[in-house]
Amino acid sequence: MNTLEEVNDFVHHGHQEYLPHVSIDPVIFGYYQQKLKILLLRWKGLDGWGLPGGFIKRREPLSQAAYRILHEKTNLSDLFLQQFHVFGDSPYRVQERSGREYKEKFGLEVEPDNWLLERTLSIGYFALVDYSKVSVTTDYFTEDYYWFDVSDIPPLLFDQNETVEKALLTLRLQIYHQPIGYNLLPEKFTIPEIHTLYETILGKELDQRNFSKKLIALGLIKKLDERRSIGAHRSPFLYQFEKEQYEQALQEGIMHTY
Amino acid sequence: MNTLEEVNDFVHHGHQEYLPHVSIDPVIFGYYQQKLKILLLRWKGLDGWGLPGGFIKRREPLSQAAYRILHEKTNLSDLFLQQFHVFGDSPYRVQERSGREYKEKFGLEVEPDNWLLERTLSIGYFALVDYSKVSVTTDYFTEDYYWFDVSDIPPLLFDQNETVEKALLTLRLQIYHQPIGYNLLPEKFTIPEIHTLYETILGKELDQRNFSKKLIALGLIKKLDERRSIGAHRSPFLYQFEKEQYEQALQEGIMHTY
DNA sequence: AATTATTCCGTAAATTTTACGCATTGTAAA
DNA sequence: TTTACAATGCGTAAAATTTACGGAATAATT
Known part of the structure; x- marks a missing residue:
């Protein structure tokens, strides 16, 4: 999604290809210079950092959607990926970022009942990836990307700080019961x-x-x-x-x- | 939802009140006569047992929706309730139970693009309840209910057997890290x-x-x-x-x- | 050649888990 | 009424696991 034309099509007709009301939001962990990092994207115009999320295609299995989104953003195919929680306790989180912004920032007319402005549940995934093998792909919406140290996460869009915290907590709990490292370290x-x-x-x-x-x-x-x-x-x-x-x-x- | 009129309204206008594409499906555990039981409902006409699921209201926090659904079915308010997985790897599971059945069993005309026939992700919750305090409420869709022993679960609608298995697995893992029993035993x-x-x-x-x-x-x-x-x-x-x-x-x- | 930082092997103490022996109690059967 | 039995409930010893730490070996730097 790199041209304005594609974006326009996504905004107005995306609901035909994607399932509305549900997004996938992955917390991507990498390890570099003895620090645990998370990949965040800066959304163009929104003046904020957020997770590299995406939507599920209407006939696409959920887990496949998660892998596709990860692959699109990082160009990785060998990664550890796990669902950990569905966030949906703030029903209004998307509406607040009203359609006005689309117009101001992108010059797009967005109807008030547009699918992107409706309530969206967020399915949280966390991924463990080999930092050195990641090449981040950005698109029209994405202004910049950066690997943030987990101890230094900035305020994120919507309630994604909660998502990151829960991902970290899950990772820490999980490390007691499952081996971790295969996807975070070189061979x-x-x-x-x-x-x-x-x-x-x-x-x-x-x-x-x-x-x-x-x-x-x-x-x-x-x-x-x-x-x-x-x-x-x-x-x-x-x-x-x-x-x-x-x-x-x-x-x-x-x-x-x- | 007890009259045909109410059901008709739910089928044709439910998508205005409820979020489509997502359901909540709780696995309700109870303990009785030294056996672990699961509450299942028999769906009228469908000739099958299934979980006592429900939908999320458009402006209702997710966790509140789960509590509401549990309360509606069991009349309990003191219970342990926890989300454990989202199931969505079989995109066609609902369509297969096509609109024909609505007509045959209930005499309802259902358009092919009706919201109830669209793909639905299922958010799995598991609940631990005091068996003796439950009074099950049935509705128009529900023909019967029964507490099945976990070792003797019948084939369930859609892929809900997987949901039950994963719930049991989660419960067994969790019992090593969290106290369990408060909601399964009398005071x-x-x-x-x-x-x-x-x-x-x-x-x-x-x-x-x-x-x-x-x-x-x-x-x-x-x-x-x-x-x-x-x-x-x-x-x-x-x-x-x-x-x-x-x-x-x-x-x-x-x-x-x- | 001496110094220093780091790797890495081994052992002993402390703690936790596991395995049971057996006295006690209350009902049922003789 | 006595005896037998089944289940509760306390305590202790052995086994296993976790934790703590001493110190030798190695390789670059000075």
Whole structure:
């Protein structure tokens, strides 16, 4: 959706292709320089940051819609994606951003009963992606994008701050029962790297010795015969996820602390 | 909705009052005679059992809609209610039950583009209720109701068997992190009662001595000075939930096994 | 060659979970 | 009335897991 013509078609006829009243709003987590980041888009004219959301096509399975939207924005196909909550306790959140803005910012005439101005429930997804592999695609509505540190999220459009908070909470709870990291780290990683990742996500210190002991005992990672040459000091060994064990743990869950 | 006139109005004008494309489908758990039960309704004419679902009013917060629907069906106001998943991977599930049936069973003419025949996402909720306090309200669409044992659920309409399975799975996972029982048991209960409840939900045996030790150690229940006179044998003491501790555990979660 | 920062192996203490033994109590059967 | 039985309820010991931490080894820097 890059030309004004396409946008105009979307605004006035989008409800024929997409299901109205429901949007998908993904919180995309990436990990970079030992910080947990979230991808946000700046909406043109709205003077605000928001999640890279989208709509469900009328004959498209829900989970497929979520993957499509993620793929459109990040050009990634290998990612962890999970639904976590439906937000719909503020029925008026979209109307408030009235049709006036469409006219002022885009010069578009929008009827008061336009589908985009109606009440919309928001299905929250969270995604874990390899930061280095993401190439963000922007469109007509999108002015800019930026990876924000989770500890430094700006005020977001509508009630999306709540969405981000709940996504983070869900991620932190989930890390106790499911392995996390496959989609946040490069294929080969060092113990200090995955250790810092977990500390970052959980926001607390974890004893490195016990942590690696645990991961190896669970059979989730295996040591390789290579080392990573970091700038100074001793080269740490590289590790890799045991794909099978990892998948199994994703399915069955694990019961433990780190 | 008890008269044909009301039903006719709902079918033809319901989309003015309710949000189309989204339904709320609650899985209502009750506990009776040491069995975990689910409340299902038999839909008139459709020859099938289904969840007691409903729609969201256009200006009604989502969570309020869920409470309203539960209240309408069970006449309960004190219950545990939680959203757990949105189902929408079978886009055609409603269309299949075409408008023909409305005509055959109810004598209603339904246009092919009627809102009730369009694709509908289903927001799954699960509720825990005190079986003995429920009085089921049926309406024009509802022929019968029955509390089914969870181990004996019949084939349900649409893909609601998946909904029930996921609800049960969620309940079983959740019981490890949150106290459960306040809404499933009477106010005062015995150790054997709550013990059997947990065994029933988890579907496995739990050492009674360690189980009660745990609950008391967590400060979740307190012993009363009364006993319950069961038919035979020694009268067991009654216990009660510590409301404050219980609420706190609901908020913060507990990390343990039983 | 000495210094320093970091990796990484191992062990001991503390805590938690699990497994049961058995006295107690109240009803039912003999 | 006595005996038998079934279920409650308390306590303790063994097993397993988690937590804490000492210190050797390594590799770049000075």
